[in-house]
Amino acid sequence: MGRISIREFYDDDLDAVVGLWWEARASSEHPVYSLNEVTASCREDHAVVAVHDGKVIAAAVGRAAHAQGWIVFFGISEHSRSENVSGKLLDALERKMAPLGLSTLSVLIPEGGRLDLLTSNGFQSRDALRYLERQMPVQRRELELLKDVGGRILPRHLWEKVAGMRGEKQLLEERLVAPLAEPDLADRYGVVPPRAVMLFGPPGTGKTTFAKAIASRLDWPFVEVFPSRLGDGNTSMAATLRSVFERIGELEHGVVFIDEVEEIASQRSDPPTPTQGVTNELLKIVADFRDRDGMLLICATNFVRGLDAALMRHGRFDYVLPIGLPDAEARGAIWRRYVPEEIAHDIDFAGLVAHSDGLTPADIEYAARRASQDALARALRAQHDGAAGELGASGERIHASQRPTDLSTSDYLEALSHTRATISDEQQQSFLEDIETLARL
Template identity: 80%
Template sequence: MGRITIRDFHDDDLDAVVRLWWEAQSSAEPPVYSLAEVTASCREDHAVVAVRDERVVAAAVGRAAHAQGWIVFFGILEDARSENVSGALFDALERKMASIGLSTLSVLMPEGSRVDLLTSNGFQMRHSLRYLERQMPVQRREIDLLKDVGGRILPRHLWEQVAGMRREKLLLEERLVAPLAQPDLADRYGVVPPHAVMLFGPPGTGKTTFAKAVASRLDWPFVEVFPSRLGDGKSSMAASLRDVFERIGELEHGVVFIDEVEEIASQRSDPPTPTQGVTNELLKIVADFRDREGMLLVCATNFIRGLDTAFLRHGRFDYVLPIGLPDAEAREAIWRRYVPHSVAAGIDFADLVVRSEGLTPADIEYAARRASQEALVRALRADPAEGKRAPDAPTELATEDYVAALSVTRATVSEEQQATFLEDIDTIARL
């Protein structure tokens, strides 16, 4: 049996490192880092191997984060453990990484692992530490693609920020989020995860907000397709739509959102309208989505009666869900979002909630911002030279200011539109 030598990692060693990782994976001490992370660090960071008779018997792989070095993988065959190969490997990796100015070299081990190979080579145990991790929603290979299709990763917790609207949130949680986030549980009960859903309701009721909240809740990229931007003069709207969805289809996961879908899904007629081709293409895309895992198409419309009847047939959209005006709890949350914290204690929110019934979130935001602007104008007029409120100027923002702003705020949704929406819930909604 030949002598063991230590050398730098070569590309030809990758298969051997993979075998070492798989052996460790099936042992009582599985690796902390994934195989993809280990192989990436072999190629791009720092790695050394121990070789006997041209056969790799051990490997150590590291990466650096500022002045902190991390061993992302250490594997050694059983027949090489008795020859202090570990010490030589750690020393070689340390020398290799020292040139980049590291102050410490650290390693994470599964609970219950043997640590004698580490402690005997100068590593010290740090107690009362916990390791936590979370998966990135988009892998590196998808970042450029996501930018290309105009997608983005939304902040977490958008779901929790949608206050009130309990009925709508419960529907979305039970029908969309749970089956997609817990496919094994859905399969247990014979539930097929949804692939396409239609949201409908009066304008300004928060359909886009709910679509984004679903993406945030799933921790999936959010891609919005704008009907008004389809077609560049070189290709038709239908071809442009097909091209966009072909590129989106390369993502592993995603919530794809089309707002005001009635622009490209209106009733087809004879003779054909200029948009009939794109309507046909969208119907094909919806059908294709039903064969895709890990993707959800969300369409939204203010005028569901204007959609082509083919869109609302069973087998196209899994659910047709209504999104209506904000309830009392939601209206209070919206008011509190826009009323400055410095004056909130003196505001009668209960009164504002009652007075803003029938308004959309955008209407309430307008009234709140108008009240703030009027208060600023009063302060400036009281002392125009300095822009400060004079001692005898009107008091700071009060409930009366918001009531005054509400008195000149036009409701986006008329009583007739609200009545039509309620009828559509009875005749069109599919929950």
């Protein structure tokens, strides 16, 4: 057997390292780091190889994170394993990374990996440690593209923050989220993941909130397309819409949201209206989305019965889902969002929920903010009156009754009495009729 030599990694060694990675993947020692990460560290960080008869038989790849070094990949050909090779390889990598001032050199190995090759070379096993990882929603190459199309990564847990509305959430979870998040499970039951969904309901009922919550639940980028911004005077609305979606189509995953879609998808007529061309373009875009994996188009409208009939035809949108007024549980959660924590224990939330029946989330927010603003105004007046009293001839201290008071339930009820409901009885009745005639669950 010829002599085994250890040397630095050369670019020509990359194919051999890739081969070692795939060999490890095929065995019980599935590499912890992806092939992309390993090859990137070979080029940009630190790597050494073991060579026998001109052939690379082993490799160790490392990277530094502050004062800690990590072995990204440690692979030895199945036919060349020996403690001698592993020891020399690990020592060489350590010497190469030593000038970085590292305090430790660490390695993660999968269940079934050869611990002895590491423990015999000075590595100590730490018990009760678990390796966890989380995929980034957007890869680095997509960051500029996402910024270009006006997209963003939404905070996690928005789905959980949509309190109440259990029926709507269950429907969205079963129809949208589950098939997209677990495509293998959906395939087992013959479920085709949705590609386009229409949300409809009266204004202010939270359709945008639900769209964002779906993107957060899927951990996909959220891109909102605004119909009002499509016309710039230089190009047609249809051309602008097509250009925007061509750029969005370069993303690997994404939830694309068009609010108030009726602005570009109203009933076409004869003679043609100025928006008829953009309606035709939207129909093509919906058809294109149906051929894309990893993308979901969500449209929202306040006037579902005014949409073009071709857009609402079967085969365009997988589901047409109603989003109505918040139920009691949801109203309670909305109130708690706007009532200051330090006074929440003194507030009759059950009473506020009962008196806000029939209001939208935006209506409740208005009432809560009005109550807070009125309380602030009282506090400022009390401070002013108190200061004036101190400067007056009496010199008396301000009485407790004159001090600023905290918000109370009566303040919120008073604000509610001045809050006009966004949704009239007629609109609510029309919404219920639309559910019967147009909803597709």
